Each structure stands twice: as structure tokens, then as C-alpha cells.
Amino acid sequence: MAKEYNFREIEKKWHERWVAQKTYKVGEDPNRPKFYVLNMFPYPSGAGLHVGHPLGYIASDIYARYKRQQGFNVLNPMGYDSYGLPAEQYAIQTGQHPEKTTFQNIDRYREQLDKIGFSFDWDREVRTCTPDYYHWTQWAFQKMYNSFFCLKHQKAMPIEKLIARFETKGTQSDDGGIIKVACSEEMQFTADEWNSWDEQRKSEVLMNYRLAFLGETMVNWCPELGTVLANDEVVDGVSVRGGYPVVQKKMRQWCLRVSAYSQRLLDGLETIQWSESIKETQKNWIGRSEGTEVRFRITGTDEEFTIFTTRADTMFGVTFMVLAPESELVQKVTTPEQRKAVEAYLEQVKARTERERMIDKKVTGVFSGSYAVNPFTGEDVPIWISDYVLAGYGTGAIMAVPAHDSRDYAFAKHVGLPIVPLIEGADVSEESYDAKEGIVINSPSHPNPEGGLVLNGLTVKEAIAATKKFVEANGLGRVKVNYRLRDAIFSRQRYWGEPFPVYYKHGIPQMIPEECLPLELPQVENFLPTATGEPPLGNAQIWAWDEVNRKVVDKALIDEKTVFPIELYTMPGFAGSSAYYLRYMDPHNNQALVSPEADQYWQNVDLYVGGSEHATGHLIYSRFWNKFLFDIGVSCKEEPFQKLINQGMIQGRSNFVYRIKDTNTFVSLGLKDQYDTTPIHVDVNIVKNDVLDIEAFKAWRPEYATAEFVLEEGRYICGWAVEKMSKSMYNVVNPDLIVENYGADTLRLYEMFLGPVEQSKPWDTNGIDGSHRFLRKFWTLFWDKEGNLQADDSEPTAENLKSLHKLIKKVSSDIEEFSYNTSIPAFMVATTELSQQHCRSRKVLEQLVALIAPFCPHIAEELWEALGHTTTVCDAPWPKFDEKYLVESTVKMPVQFNGKVRFTLEFPADTPKEEVERLALSAPEAAKYLEGQQVVKTIVVPGRIINIVLKG
């Protein structure tokens, strides 16, 4: 009786043994090079894992195991991003504490993950919602609060340094200007002024510079969720979670000065191996724009305002100015005659939501009544107010050049303002000419006695450069780089998040002493905001800070002398996920986020795997967060994730049945067009190869018990479509079920076989038989008919070695390139070949097991043990490829065409060209083509091809 591939027994056995022997436990080992593999940790939702979730984990696990076999000390941890909205929404609906449901979900996830055979070191698990973890989230926040960003050194520094500066020099820099420090708004004051201010005033001024600060800003307020949201959490004017409307509202919120790091975030992209598309997305999000700031004087006054432009070359085509409605200048420039009209317009703008403005882009605006002087021409141009100019970008004011900007053009046409073209040949009668190319006209052409600006005849690029130089030389403004990247709003009016380690002493925020961290999330009965509109933490009774006893106390004790109220906001989801990779290095350290030793050893993540949907959220925040930790000396690497792989989404493959309208009769796919039918989703688990299991269908829902069917060839064929995998589409496939029916090794193999890791693709359980059949074939290779191991000490044949080394080459390079999907056919071919060769050589079989171990660890362990090994296959050395087994200098299949002969040869890539020619021309296969012909030339392609061109 042949030995059966009993995957259930094998997988159970090895799972238990791995746990018992702590096979996947890792520590710092200075004798081995490290390799850090990381998956984006999951948010444990109530629905559990579907078959799409493990895709990235499997891909990274294969890589981790491969690296381990290569001799690396591999860190491959896993944890849970466990603070966030869904758990809280669920708590509101059911009254269950989010901690309870979150931990239940985690247990469920763990159970599912354990079945798939990952090499995670679970001793290093982290959960963002546990105090020993968020201790360090709070700690980092306090460090940011106590830091500012020096633009000159492009680095975060302790706020004390800035205070000391203010005390001696105010905001004056060494060269007499204003110190270059990242801030919310430019401020200017002297040391005397600073020293004369009280605590309150100083605190407010410092907020302008801190990296974590309280800011009065326009925020995305989501009334339905009762909280503010970050920019990346809002898409098309609605919340990403739930799709609720979002409105702009001015609120005092905690913010992170992410914008300070704009340039470093941009520069850092050049040093990391991420996909071009993600880098591109981040570049767009950061939105660097090089331009010029120019000051305009309001006609008849001494007041000046500054505009930002990237088209300094168009100064001579400015026909009007535009201010954003929210701009503070609006009040200054509005003349009494225009006041009524302006106020009406401001009201009108206010009434429109962000979303309405986006959908309806109609041109609106109002004249302010004032004029500004163009510093280049001395001309007066009217100042208008329009909402096509944004308050939050640049200076909230622009110079309008309708001839060369489509938005200015639309506005000029709408209200009837002049349009002056500045580029030769530009036709602006129908639309503006926005391209930055061409030769400048209608600008100064002769140098005036004072050495003025000459632009006519220059290209646009030259004109921009010349104007920039002129502006700087004449003190009209300055060259300026603007970034689109905004500061992140860092507070949420929710319960299930990290509490801010902050209390308020007479309204001034104070940090809870570092030694008293973590500040634990208090229990509350009710997760909804309080009746007075306070966030849910307002419901916590024990939520006041006793400064003397340094502990949290009942808020009834608040006396504003020694006991003060604690912050009611909590931190957003990205707080906990921004530095978690550091924590895995040293997860149980209660003295530091990570010890310098652990940080020095593990450095940063070598391979990070996760979805591309985090491109402008987590992947920006964690880079920012880590750059900050780098600046303060906690992390030794500036970029957290050296290489990033974005796994594609696994979509669902839904099945449909077609019901004839107003009946309970269902018609098979091929015949449905003969009837008036409605497609209805049917559970994919009762459909096999698109054939409906009719009995299961009748039992599925009571109303289908009496259903009738119109069949084709005796079967009911279902339609199908690729959709998102979700419960409502009845297309969710659970990995547990696959593991139960086919085994984890088959699941792992099939998930990789489905297609390139980085590509989105639909899940179709039907193909899984092929992967399972392969594993059985592979298994059979090792056992004879009596069920005995058939490995012996015979020397491998040349054929054996060729098959093996072809495989080693293919699999090694595939793993390096993450194209696992093409390794699996290589395994199939090699297995078939070795089986046909009746390969018995232990040497070959052992290497074969070592090769498949990263993909299918359970079966590999079983066979490794059967081959007589007592150590784990995880440490089986990765087979070395040797080209000599593949190379034969033989001619294959000569092809004749158009007076040429083409040969396919196999020869080493470094073979000299002459040698290749000699081989080709002397090959017996070539003789009949070459006989009596004259060779004109030969074309050699390194490695394999030679074309021989014959005369005539």
C-alpha cells in the first residue's frame, strides 16, 4: 500500500512541534546577519480573515523562510492594530466594551493565522491598545510636543533650545532676518517682548512651533461619526469609513507638524526601494512646487500683501488679483461701496460645503473695490474675491494671468476682465495657453538705464529664472518652495484610542510626567459623546490629574490648584501604527520604546509587505514619525521600510442565478436571454465550476425550497462576475475551510500560484485541485509502492542534476523578485521530470525538499524528517545553483528563413563569440543548410542564439 499524503495529520503534528520547540523564536545574534520582514499588521475586524488577507503574509513568509535558509537571522513578527472606529461603532450599537470585542476578534484571527503555518515569532506580538504598547505612543507624542523643527538644519530639536533663543534674541536670526523654524504662521518678536509675556501667552506662541501642537484650524468634521478626520480619511467629501458627509469647521485640535518634514519625506523616497507608483503617489501628496513670492501694494495705501506664483515670467500679463474668501485681507481691501456685495458673496461661499464646491465648479466672485499696484509695471489692477483661490495654499492670494492659466481665464471671461497674451503665437481667443513653453512677448525688451528686466525673446524657462533673480535682487519678494502636504490633525473625539497624556492647568496644556506614563484609558459606561457635546471620555469619572500625588483621580476633586482636568480627546488610528516596527525589535522593554542594542541590531525593515491603499496615510505618517525618532536618536535609520511590496487585493468571484421575473423559476446562464430575468447573487460555496448544486440551493433559503429550474444539458450553469469580496455578495471564501479540505500547504501554494503578488486578482476556489494534486505527486516521489522511503545513496545522474539545477535557478531568482507564481510551474515540471527519471538520489531529494520548504513548510518538515534529519527544515541550507549542470553547447532546431539560418544554442554567456560561431558552423545539424553556401555574417545573442546570414 502506497504511503498516503495525510496533510491533516502532518500539519497538526508540525504545528504542535513548532510551538513546543519554539522553532520561530528569534533573538539578536551578532554572529549572523539580520533580515527584518514585516507585514502591515491587521485591524482585527469581527468578520475574521477571508482568503484574501493571508496573501501578503504568505508571500512575506516565503521570503522570510528563504532568507533563514540562506543563513540570515530573520525577524518576522506579527501583531494587531487594535484601536479604531469599527470596534467602537460596534460598542455603541451593542453596548459591549470595545476591548472585549477587540480581544475576541484577535483570538479569532490568531486561530486562523495559526492554521496557515507562518513563521511568526509570536513572543514578539504587539497590540496597539495595550498600555505597555501605547505607553510609547504617548511618549513619542510628548517628545514631539517638546520639539520644534529647525529648517536650516532640517532637523527636530528640543523646544528648550528655541525658548532660550527667544529669551535672548526673540525671533531674530544671526544674519538679522527671522529664524528659519517650521511654524503655523510667521511671527516676529523681540527678546524683550517675549520676556514680558505671561505663561499663557508664551504657551500660545510656542504652539506655533511645536511638532505636536494645539492648532485652531479648518478640520474635516464628520457629524455622523462625531469626530474630525485626517485628510487621507476623507475622499470626495465623505468619510472613508462609513461614507458619511464631511464638513469644514474651525476647531482647536492637536496636530502634528508633518509639513515640516516635507522636503525630507520627498528626499527620502530616493533612498528606498518602493514601487514607482507609490513613490509617485507620495510625491503628488507632498506636492512640492517651486515658485516666487511677490509683494503687491494696495493702491493708495501702505498695505502690502504677498502672492505665490510658479509663473514669474507672466508678471506683465497680470490683469487682476484674486483673494480667497477666507483671507484676512478681504476686510482690508473691501471698500464701503462694495461691502454689501462682498458680504453677500462670503455668505454664499460659506453655505456651500466642500463637496458642493467640488461637484459644482461654477465660476463665482466679487469685486472688492480696491486695486493693487503691479510692482513690475506700476499699473493698477483690480482685486477680486473668489473661492477658486484656496486660503490654505500659498498665501491665499494670487496674481491672475488669464492668458496663461485656465482658471484665471475662466474667471476673466466670466466677469469680463482683459486678457493679455505673453507668449509668441499663443491664441487665447478660445482658451488659455497653459503650457510652460514658447518665446516671451509683450514684456520689456530693451534694458532701461537702471538695468531693468528683459524678458522678450527668452523661453518661458529662461524668463522664470530671470524674473526670480530680478525679484530677489530688487527686494520685491523671494524665491519660495511650497508644499501641498498639510499638518496632520491628530485628535479624535472618540473613546477607543490612545488618551493624550495631557492635562490642562488654567487652560494651558501640561504634559503628564514621563515617569507616570502610560496614562491608561479609563473605563466608561457610555461610548457616545456627553450631553454637553464633550467627547466620550467626558463620561469617565476617574479622569483628573493630581499634580502633587502624580496620579489620576476622580474628576470631582478638580480644584484648579493641584487637581486638573485631563484631555478628553484621543489619538487617531495612525498613532499606534506609526512606530510599531520598532517595538517588535524589543517588545517587552518597559524602560524604552526600543533599546539601542536591539535598534542597532535590527536597524529597519528590509522588506515591508502591505496594501497600496496606505500610500498617503500610514506610509507617510510612519515615515514622518520615524524621521522624528531618528532626529531624537531613538531610531538609527531615517527610513523605516527599505523595500516595500504592495500585494494586490484578492477580489471575490461572485456567482449568479437568473430568476424569471415574478416567478420562482431559475434559468441556466446559456438560456437566460430567452426570458426576462433578474440576476441574483448565489453563495459561491454551493456552486462548483459554475454548476449550481440545486439541492443545496433549495436548502439555502426557505423561499427557494420550491424553486424550479430551466436547465441546459441537465445542469444549471451560473453566471459570474469579479467583485469586492464581501458578505453581501455571497462570495467570501474562508481560509479555514480551504485548510480543512486541502491543507495549509495547498492553500499557500495556490494563493501564490494565482498570479503575481502585486496584482489584484479574483479568487476562484476551482483551480485549487491542481495545486493539491501537485503536492500529492511531489509526495509520491519520495515513497515506493510499499510505503517505504525510496531515497538511496546513488549518485545523481546528469539528467537529475539538470532538472534540479534548473529548478534551483528558477526558484531562487523568483523568490528574489517576488514572482512566486512562476516558481510553482517550475516545481511541477521538475517533479514530473524527476519522477520520469526515477530519481532515487538522496542528494537530489534533499535539495528538492529544501527548495519547497518556504512554500510548503509542513510537507517539507515531514519529508525532511523522513530523510533522516533531526533538525528543522527551516534551517536546511538553501541549495546552491551551479550553471555547469545546465550547459551543453549543442545546436537545437535550425530554422531557415529568407536566406538565413537561425540556430538556437545553449552555451555559457561568457563564451567568446568566435567559439560560438565555430560551434554553430560545425554542428552536424547545420551541415545541410550550410553546404555550398557562403556565410555573410553571424549575429550572436549572448547565451543562446546565433543567426547565420547566407549569401543570396
Added chain:
RNA sequence: GCCCAGAUGGUGGAAUUGGUAGACACGAGGGACUUAAAAUCCCUUGGCCUAACAGCCGUACGGGUUCGAGUCCCGUUCCGGGCACCA
């Protein structure tokens, strides 16, 4: 509108990066074994034409470069992703 990625059989997808297009797998059809089914094994499977051999066409579409193009260049269409009154 701008930027990025893509389009290959009934299906998922290969193609050593310019060298026999469709590997491998699924599905489908045929056959073997079996009382039967399941499992397993073997054959066929891009299209057209043909009894067969052969032949022609074929990698979204139209051109081009090349001895040779799925691959490179130009243009078009379609699908996906990002950014977007960002001056």
C-alpha cells in the same frame, strides 16, 4: 486636465527582457480502469481551412524600427490607480 500602471485562448496567467507566443494550472471534450460513482492515469484543446499532411491568421487597434516585435518607437481606443480650482 496632469501623472502612473495595464490590455495575451473559455478562465487564472507564462514567455529567459528583442529570439519557436500561449509554459503551468483550471475548465471543456475524448479514452482507460471500475458493476457504478469517486479517485487516478492517458490523449485533444487559440482561430480559420483540410480526410490528413500542410497552409494561413493571431498578443486591444493603426503605423514604424529590425533578419526577427507580445516585448522597442509614434498615434488611437478601452480598463485600473493617484493627484486636481495647489496659482
